[in-house]
Amino acid sequence: MFAKGQTVIQYMELLAPKHLAYPDDKDRIGLQLGSLQKEIRTVLVALDVNDEVVDEAITAGADLIIAHHAIIFRPLKTINTDSPAGKVYEKLIKNDIAVYIAHTNLDIAEGGMNDWMAEALGIQHTVPIEETxxxxxxxxxxxxxxxxxxxxxxxxxxxxxxxxxxxxxxxxxxxxxxxxxxxxxxxxxxxxxxxxxxxxxxxxxxxxxxxxxxxxxxxxxxxxxxxxxxxxxxxxxxxxxxxGLGRVGKLEQELSLADFAEVVKEQLDVPYVRVVGDLERVIKKAAVIGGSGARYYPAARFRGADVLVTGDVDYHTAQDALNAGITLIDPGHNAEKIMKAKVAEWMSAKLEKHRYETKVIASTVDTEPFRFI
The missing domain is CATH 3.30.70.120 (Alpha-Beta Plaits)
Structure with missing residues (x-):
């Protein structure tokens, strides 16, 4: 027996309850395209939904994509199927593939994005960087x-x-x-x-x-x-x-900033990181926040963190953080790809427990837009 779309999403919202989403009107979560009133044979878990990911879903026979980043962020006035975005929407609709988004609710949830990242980096006994x-x-x-x-x-x-x-x-x-x-x-x-x-x-x-x-x-x-x-x-x-957003806690063992940067590269599977601060500084307490979290460095510093690991750090924020006495490691926004395997594993276990035959697979498409030369 295959699970209905509503059942799959009910399980997803056990992992990432919608009420946990960051309290503003900018986050886009929930069903964004398609219908959940159907049987789901295969679920594809992705970080982003682009043309290549949709092709992957079609090849895999997926009826539903669960993604972290929204495909519709601003209200649509038209859907022009000659545009890149319009072609993606058209392909999804023609192949009857629904798209469901779990964004800041997955970030904030216990056992969600930021807990996965903290666990991977050896950050223990964590608390949120900023309570929401x-x-x-x-x-x-x-x-x-x-x-x-x-x-x-x-x-x-x-x-x-x-x-x-x-x-x-x-x-x-x-x-x-x-x-x-x-x-x-x-x-x-x-x-x-x-x-x-x-x-x-x-x-x-x-x-x-x-x-x-x-x-x-x-x-x-x-x-x-x-x-x-x-x-x-x-x-x-x-x-x-x-x-709340992010996690902060003690490292399993003290490391220099340079050595901890190597841990971040390896554990988050990124080709390089940008580092702000003295590479010889001893790191005892670390903070992490997936996505673009550099603006939370004052809160991380207030919580006693020696370093904040987050993506999309801009030049002026890096200078301000350095002057404030906290170091930064930027593994890029795409480091959130850790969620693909984690969500797929969690959802597979939940469906198997209830004896559903629905398969859940993690996307293998690299949606990192930057190339490093």
Missing amino acids: QREQLYKLVVFVPASHAEQVREAVLGAGAGAIGNYSHCSFNAGGTGTFLPQDGTKPYIGTAGKLEKVEEIRIETIVPQGIRNIVVQAMIKAHPYEEVAYDIYPLDLKGRAY
Whole structure:
């Protein structure tokens, strides 16, 4: 059985929830072209979507491309199929290939872009360089007949509810008596229509983060025996974990700036890096932010970083950072290509777990626009 497009994207949004996207109106995420109301036999994961990537998708028989960078960034007034961009749109539409974008939500997500880059570079015990939001937490309360309390509790906690700090599967359970009177046309699990019922029930309470709220509720309803499930869900003033751009933490071992630059080249698979600062400087704490993150050097410095690894560093920002006492390593924007294999691996595991035959492959096309001579 092949997964529907909506199912694939539901999984993708577990990895990179849309609500994590950077809070401005410039980011372009979500479905940008095509339909998700179809079976997906093959997913192609790409950093960018250009003509060569689309040809790769066609050859692979892909029905869906999941990419990091948007193919439609500014509102379109016309689609001229004689233009380079228009030809790409036309080819995608004619071959019924949908395009879905996960950008800053993938950057910010735990276990996403910046965590992958930090892990590759040996940066440990990380925190965001700049916090963008705190996770909204909800209290879920559900009333379950005692005979099914364990079943429903396992479903809810197994879906990810009940995490408090480094503790998981946290819940509170209290017994009581539930009453209900089934009306005409109902098919109650317990009792008969027209007769008031009193049932020994368990009140289960737990914490649910915003990103998985709908998934937890669906799991609860599926596991619950009642035709109509009695439950409450409401927001809490208590906030959850911090989310933000970039990562900063200590290196596994201290390195000179020159040696750490070599690690960046090797681990991010780039032909060269640009370095700002004294090559002999000892690097103990490092920060990384995928894409164009040089403007965050003051925040990285405030967090105690000796170096910031990011792309697209301009001349004046490099001078300002040097004067501020923080070094920079620029591996280029294309270093974000690390996401191709990582997303493909994560998505493949998720689909296989649910016994879908849908294949997920990482693009092999090099979309680096620069050539180094």
